[in-house]
Amino acid sequence: MNGGNFMSYVIGIDGGGTKTEAVLSDETGQVYARVLAGPSNLNSGSRESIEGTFLKIFSEIKNQQPELFQHIDYCFAGLSGTENHVNKEFIEALFKRLVGGQFPYLIEHDAVNALYSGTFGEPGIVQIAGTGSIGFGIDQHLNKKRVGGWGYLIGDEGSGYAIGRDALQVIFQHYDRNQKETILANLIGKYFEISGDLKDIVPTIYQAESPRNHISALSKVVFEAFDMGDTDAKSILQRAAKDLSKSIEMILEHFPLSNKQVVLVGGLFNRNDVILPMLEHFLNEECELILPKVEPVIGSVIAALQQINQKYIPLQK
Amino acid sequence: MNGGNFMSYVIGIDGGGTKTEAVLSDETGQVYARVLAGPSNLNSGSRESIEGTFLKIFSEIKNQQPELFQHIDYCFAGLSGTENHVNKEFIEALFKRLVGGQFPYLIEHDAVNALYSGTFGEPGIVQIAGTGSIGFGIDQHLNKKRVGGWGYLIGDEGSGYAIGRDALQVIFQHYDRNQKETILANLIGKYFEISGDLKDIVPTIYQAESPRNHISALSKVVFEAFDMGDTDAKSILQRAAKDLSKSIEMILEHFPLSNKQVVLVGGLFNRNDVILPMLEHFLNEECELILPKVEPVIGSVIAALQQINQKYIPLQK
Known part of the structure; x- marks a missing residue:
């Protein structure tokens, strides 16, 4: 104009x-x-x-x-x-x-x-991973493609929520096997200020006003456990990175991009020191990973x- | 007395x-x-x-x-x-x-x-799989062991809820890949009385009074799709049966039972024609599977x- x-x-x-x-x-x-x-x-x-x-x-x-x-x-x-x-x-x-x-x-x-x-303003892909997750791409013709973003009850693979939920699942699987003293289990117990039995956190989670935000907040604890060498935390974060790389690749399958710029947005990438190398490992295509x-x-x-x-x-x- | x-x-x-x-x-x-x-x-x-x-x-x-x-x-x-x-x-x-x-x-x-x-009144194991799931065993000395039962936000592997959630996840993964016309996707669309785009069911699920019961009810649709030869439905039910068999085996690991009686309780076993053969396939130990x-x-x-x-x-x- x-x-x-x-x-x-x-x-x-x-x-x-x-x-x-x-x-x-x-x-x-x-x-x-x-x-x-x-x-x-x-x-x-x-x-x-x-x-x-x-x-x-x-x-x-x-x-x-x-x-x-x-x-x-x-x-x-x-x-x-x-x-x-x-x-x-x-x-x-x-x-x-x-x-x-x-x-x-x-x-x-x-x-x-x-x-x-x-x-x-260039074409590319944005992969969002905060409490929820969604992938979104725009090609050179301004065609758009969305992947995921179905919310915590259906999907949100690779999100903070998925990481928190996986952490709870794994510590209670160990609990069922009488292996209760892992780094991750101890840190989650500490996060919920539980002094006695780990299972006492269960009512806290179900009675929380927003269980979704509560569980998602646990992703920070998973990074903490990862820093301390916990192998479960490592697997959980690797799974998240793998799911995020799949989301990115589904968009690349949908339309080819000459310049494979991938913007990474959301709380998860505050720990880009951990997540970026994992993403690079799982991505089958050479992408340029960009923080906002x-x-x-x-x-x-x-x-x-x-x-x-x-x-x-x-x-x- | x-x-x-x-x-x-x-x-x-x-x-x-x-x-x-x-x-x-x-x-x-x-x-x-x-x-x-x-x-x-x-x-x-x-x-x-x-x-x-x-x-x-x-x-x-x-x-x-x-x-x-x-x-x-x-x-x-x-x-x-x-x-x-x-x-x-x-x-x-x-x-x-x-x-x-x-x-x-x-x-x-x-x-x-x-x-x-x-x-x-004999010792044995009960595996419950309705909306939620839990495994429970009593040995000859009346020792008790519980496995799972952590609720839909944490676990409940092999439950009706897990089956319904897996079904939603898989149909929206196909949706993201532009493969929208599967038997399972069509049946779920019909169940929610959706005439247009499948993604219109998403607000219905999140705004439901009890999303948990709503999602769990989808397990019946998964059995229906299985009956019609849908391969996703088959994988979902096999995963559930595998998870239930793991739960049973975790109790057997905890204490040996001379008589491995396993009672199967809950809505999932209404379709024992499907689930029982799958369970028998995945169980590594020879168990006697019993309906109440x-x-x-x-x-x-x-x-x-x-x-x-x-x-x-x-x-x-």
């Missing part, structure tokens, strides 16, 4: 189940307004709260930059939960009501922002610029 | 998370009173409701047989949830208050009743008679 010497101004939005972040930025990454708001995922918030989130975002950006707001070229919102078409239609209707006619917008899965936070270079909301800015045929050229490296 | 020609009268109680059954019986299995009441498992009912359950049981038995109630020799209650010592102590205090001093009683895990419903011969509450009667050194000798075969 703007060409030559004129700046483009875009809004990038990164939204999830607990918080949503938005920035008004130009193509150099210069941020003119920033808003932090509540959830934007209909799977975790009410319709009212999500309306409130976007009302806040657009009105605060306008308040912070009334002049620039008149010159927005594009808005890209990468939001979790929008793979569900009912959710997506609700958000689209909401955007139409709030900013329809003022500037064009696109609502997409938040995996897009995550990908572009590592590839700066900018925040995901800047990934949304990049996606917005891409929609108006502009490239993101950061001011400083 | 009674010897020679005198009859013994015992109360047998079989209790779980949704209902509790009690009978007043003699050693021939002749039932003089029968009461059906609510839950007796503190993990699923309030303290008040469980007090109500046992109040109802003892007062109704007394009402039905005021004369015989004066001559009860023993009461055995096999109740789920009593592996937790807090729960067990609560039930023991309750029994003391309700019938203490009137007759002796013993509170145990409900796996004991399940075992004796197949072995008539009497109801579990009669298993409790047998356990009560055993406590007073009486044998259960059913009137008719």
Whole structure:
């Protein structure tokens, strides 16, 4: 839209189940307004709260930059939960009501922002592994492919949840065999502040408000046990890395990528010293493993610029 | 207590998370009173409701047989949830208050009743596989060994839940590979009354009041797909049978049994035509696989008679 010497101004939005972040930025990454708001995922918030989130975002950006707001070229919102078409239609209707006619917008899965936070808008794959897991790829023709992300009750292989669950399973298998004193079992007992019998943690888990988050948090304990040489912890982490590599390869099977950039996003890669070498070991194809270079909301800015045929050229490296 | 020609009268109680059954019986299995009441498992009912359950049981038995109630020799209650010592102590205090001093009683895990419903009081192993799974054994010295039963978030290998979860996992792995038209996938879609995209079942599962029961119910669909020749269904059921055989063997490792009787209890064995041959294939030791011969509450009667050194000798075969 703007060409030559004129700046483009875009809004990038990164939204999830607990918080949503938005920035008004130009193509150099210069941020003119920033808003932090509540959830934007209909799977975790009410319709009212999500309306409130976007009302806040657009009105605060306008308040912070009334002049620039008149010159927005594009808005890209990468939001979790929008793979569900009912959710997506609700958000689209909401955007139409709030900013329809003022500037064009696109609502997409938040995996897009995550990908572009590592590839700066290039095609590639993002493998997310936090509490849950999902793989997502975009090829040179902007075809998209998602793998996994079916949630903790069905899959989420390679996620923090899967690691925590595997840890519980293995320590109770040892328990059943009267081999209760492993490094991992002791650390998990300590984590739950159990002084007596390990099986006393069972009611704690089932009565937890969110067993999912509780179990996922155990993945940190598994890394700790791995650092101390526990062989079960090693097997569990290797299994997770293997599952993540399978997810990546399923996307590569779906469409060939000349440049096999794989962005790794999520809490699991805080321990990239452990997970990256394991991933490299299991991947059958030569991939370039990348950790995010900018925040995901800047990934949304990049996606917005891409929609108006502009490239993101950061001011400083 | 009674010897020679005198009859013994015992109360047998079989209790779980949704209902509790009690009978007043003699050693021939002749039932003089029968009461059906609510839950007796503190993990699923309030303290008040469980007090109500046992109040109802003892007062109704007394009402039905005021004369015989004066001559009860023993009461055995096999109740789920009593592996937790807090729960067990609560039930023991309750029994003391309700019938203490009137007759002796013993509170145990409900796996004991399940075992004796197949072995008539002989040592052996019971492998339970319904929504959840647990293995339990008693040797000739009345030593006990439990394996598994850690619940759906941790283990329950070989259970209906594990089968349903494996089925969901495999159909969505195929979905990710664009192979959506398998027998199993179609039957699961039909079960959830999905006409469009298979992924529309995902919110149904996560928003279900009890995802655990919902997923476990899918095991019936897996058997249906197996009957129609689906290879995934076959692998899933074989994995379950293998896990159940491992559970049985872990108990045999714990203590040797001269007579390797294995009682198979729970909804999974409704399809014993499928599961029994698979179990026989995976078991490394020669076991006698038995389906229950009497109801579990009669298993409790047998356990009560055993406590007073009486044998259960059913009137008719």
